[in-house]
Amino acid sequence: MAGIDLTSFDPPPDSAARHWPRPASLFRWTRSSYLLLSLFFATLLVIGIVWWPLAQANMGAIDWSRPLWAQIDWLLIGIFAVMTLLVMAGANIKTDALIVAVGFAGGLVIESWGTQTHIWTYFTLERPPLWIIPAWPIASLSIDRLYRLFNRLALPTAHRRLFTVLYWLIFPIFYALMLTFVWPTRAQSLTLSALFLCAFLILTPTDHRAA
Structure with missing residues (x-):
């Protein structure tokens, strides 16, 4: 066995790292x-x-007679x-x-x-x-x-018009759903403030794509 380098048969130390990246x-x-x-x-x-x-x-609500x-x-x-x-x-x-x-x-x-x-x-x-x-x-x-x-x-910024269209489709629907959800408390000042703030933010977008 003289003259044979047995270490040449060992895999490179970092080969596993190349195939299995660390978390x-x-x-x-x-x-x-x-x-x-x-x-x-x-x-x-x-x-x-x-x-x-x-x-x-x-923990007191757990029924120990049933599987956990x-x-x-x-x-x-x-x-x-x-x-x-x-x-x-x-x-x-x-x-x-x-x-x-x-x-x-x-x-x-x-x-x-x-x-x-x-x-x-x-x-x-x-x-x-x-x-x-x-x-x-x-x-x-x-x-x-x-x-x-x-x-x-996402799509490149060249499709900016698409994001604008999606923005004006999604957020009015969101606002309508929100309005329905809070309607019973519509007369309260906190709800009116929240509705006004949301409407203001929706109507004054700075970046349709980011929104």
Whole structure:
């Protein structure tokens, strides 16, 4: 066997990496991604501690005589799993901080409007329930990631007229549905303010494609 280099039969050390990309590369994770993930789980922990009676009430509703898997809200778990991956994709703490701030502020305003006017309620009857507010910045970050993805996959800017037509088809329909939804509270100042603000934003678009 002298003169034969057995190491020549070993595969290149990085061959597996070429065929199986690491999750960080596949999902475009950055250093900020891990920070956002940590903050996300820390928020869930704080909510679980502060509103522990709610967690106990939910656990008390479990029927232990039935299979546990049949009582789990798998859709909700799936949504949160997808949102977690979206939030971590291409995270940038500098730009994401503004999105988070807007999400918190917007969520607080919208939840206050909806619960104060009884358009919707929560089983805790809080107006608004503070434990639901953190879901808004998470959703805002997820929407931002989806926008970036669709922005790369969408038609080129040359089809600007198409986006304009779609804009004026979709948003008037959205406004009509919203008007139907809030109609019972149409006389209340918070609802009138929300309707006016939405109408103003719809009628003054800055970028039909981005909208």
